[in-house]
Amino acid sequence: MAADPVHTAPRPAVTTAHRSPSSLDYYLVLPRPDDPDPTRAVAGLVVEEFTREHDHISTGLHSAGWTPAAGWWSTAALSRSIRTDPDTSARVVPTSRAEAEGHYRTLGGGQLPDDTELRSYLLVHQPIATAAPLRLGPAQPPAGWHERRVYRVLFAKDLHPDQVTSLRASWRTPVDATGASAASGHLEKGGDRFGWELRRVAHTRAWALDVTVLLGAAADDTVGSTLSDLTTVLRQQGLIPVTTERFS
Structure with a gap:
């Protein structure tokens, strides 16, 4: 690996940024x-x-x-x-x-x-640079929902066709699904609704998982765990997460 050390790196002060308890x-x-x-x-x-x-x-x-x-x-x-x-x-x-x-x-x-x-x-x-969420799609959630959010998780490396096929099967992507996504899925959890699409981005050099969230109430307790679970599934297929952005 290009970053293999010759000596152990110095020990600077630890950042105070928030870390989840089990997210290694x-x-x-x-x-x-x-x-x-x-x-x-x-x-x-x-x-x-x-x-x-x-x-x-x-x-x-x-x-x-x-x-x-x-x-x-x-x-x-x-x-x-x-x-x-x-x-x-x-x-x-x-x-x-x-x-x-x-x-x-x-x-x-x-x-x-x-x-x-x-x-x-x-x-x-x-x-990792951050900015206020871009407003892609309607500003107001559909009737009956408290809030609509859109996240994008970017990944490095590539997937083989058989891995995409496996994801489509596990996520129950409709056989006749069309569009730019390679695989998609949805679930309801704790009164919230999630839908996601996996697609190639950056001139096919990377992958993005776009996740749309409809929150049933003000609490967003289900969001972090669902994003983590979906990211873990793609890590198990060999992709390396780069960042998680929010578009709305």
């Missing part, structure tokens, strides 16, 4: 093509956590990498290169904490630290 994302770092050990399946780990506003849009990203030789280290360049450098992103694979624990142990790290300790390594904050 785990990634496996695959060996370089010229790795001297051809039997090694994984070279290290990356742990990340987004910081968010009260309405769930992204405001920044913390990341830390770990390799057996360097230990834990944190730089903003790491999170950027995962999303912008093709050679780096090709070697980074989203994974679960359970799988990360197994590889961490195999690589000689022992027991993977719990969330609290891992957050102590997420020291460098990469800010």
